[in-house]
Amino acid sequence: MNVLETIRIGLQGIAANKLRSGLTMLGILIGVASVIVLMAIGNGASVAVTASIESLGTNTLTVRHGTFGGENDTTRTQFKDLTVDDAVALVDPVLAPDVVSATPVVTAATTCTFEGASYSTSVTGTWPSYFEASNSPIGTGTPLTADDVLNSRRSIVLGQTVISELFGDTDPLDRTVTCGGVPFIVVGTIEEKGSSGFLDADDVAIAPLSTVQSKLTGYGSLDSILVQASSSEASTAAESEVTSILDQRHGTTSEDNRDFQILNQAALISTVQDTIGIFTVLLGAVAAISLLVGGIGITNIMLVTVTERTREIGIRKAIGARKSAILTQFLIEAMVLSVIGGGLGVLLALLATRITIADVTPVIVPSSVIGAFVVSVSIGLFFGSYPANRAASLRPIEALRHE
């Protein structure tokens, strides 16, 4: 008796009780679909967050002034400012081969106005290298130039959020916008980056460092230095190079009295990905439990089927069906239930993941599709084997007597 024949008999058995078979398949279907969808949502969240961090540049380090320890740290002997000289010192092909550029940054929280419209934002004072380091390509107009910085020109480059708040549909180029009482001429705009929920990468206004320091912030410490590493892989090496240079310049004697901190974008991404990965696994585990419940449903329904069809099993045995034939028949019935249920579950998941859920666009993890399907088939085998074995072990004479 060949396999095709057994599958045909199995399919007949399933077709004979459509509602029951359908409900059993539904259990597997929901299990498989939820595994795939939940994994896809977790993965989608990870992709989205990673992309939003990457939009700030993955190969950048941000050196910030101050420490996590706060001002009360008594072990600190000196508290040095972060200066433009620090930034210049970081670009050193010998001591810091992985650093491409270091850009000083100051920020001033101000209100910018244009013809009656006003918008609270922060003006960033920096050097032209900022645009490349912060991954902020110029849309229209020109970026700031070294000339702008040298001559403390009142030039400003605006992000899309600031533009839409202040100018609406008007072309902002060459207009004069007043920020913190200082008039600036808009020389360029930055391409839209998109917001990522918790931070708006388009809410920026960038002016020459010298201008912002002289008109808005004064000549205190820099807020940060934006360091660009040669690649995202080199960012860890760059981080240690920057640390040692600054430690030396600031006279750091131990990690406790360090007066700066370094934010590594690449490290941030991997931390965020790890965190989301844990949640994804948790979601998957919960979904896997529903798949297990679906599998128990198969056992349950197959046991009922075996009991119901005891007499049929007896007849088949009297006609000469071997134990293996009966075993295969019921195993295949269980497998067909789980394969069809699993297949429909995959289809449903593929449809469901086209929908954006809670601002997250699900991204299917291919291994979860294959995994869930393989697991559902093995569930059919595993959970079907007990009832099938019970059917195959029935003694023909007793099975025939069964009413």
Added chain:
Amino acid sequence: MTPVIDLQSITKVYGAGDTEVQALRGIDLSIARGDYVAIMGASGSGKSTLMNIVGALDAATSGHYALDGIDIDDLDESALSIVRNRKIGFIFQSFNLIPRTSALSNVELPLVYRGVRRRERRARAITALESVGLGDRMHHMPNELSGGQQQRVAVARALVAEPSLLLADEPTGNLDSRSTADVLDLMGRLHDQGRTIVMITHEDDVAAQAGRVVTLVDGQISEDRRNRP
């Protein structure tokens, strides 16, 4: 010539201790090829037990049983299923067709388990169904057939694998008189074609169709006579 059935001092005991029941107490019976034997007896006489042992569905407690020259006593379950498939065609009182499965598929089933190719087994099943006069009902489900028709499908199923022995357990027990006549007529024709038939019954007029009548009382053969043709 080897007899189709050769039973030697077969006993069957159910239960143990106080609840012990002796269903068969030493049966010696030999049935020759081409014979048509009716086994009679009141209920509880052991005829169903005998039928199960002869049909290789149950093992005797002691004694020897050879079917078509094959020793059945020491076969395992897997070998027994092959014996049932090739040597025995069962006809049951309650027809025992597989529900929701067409007459044709039911008749094909023994050949499926034997591993006969689809085309050949279909042809043989059609021939068998035509020989019982159901050529026009092949694709009907069992519940769309009358009792007499269902029993004829069962006869076709028993025949299709060309077994050495047709074993009928009260084949007319659930049938009205007209269907009974049909089925008995069919059995008579099969006998005329040279088939060996063992039929269990408790009705005298049914037993009268057979060439030989064996009567069981309390697990022993009390009478073994030949009907005059």
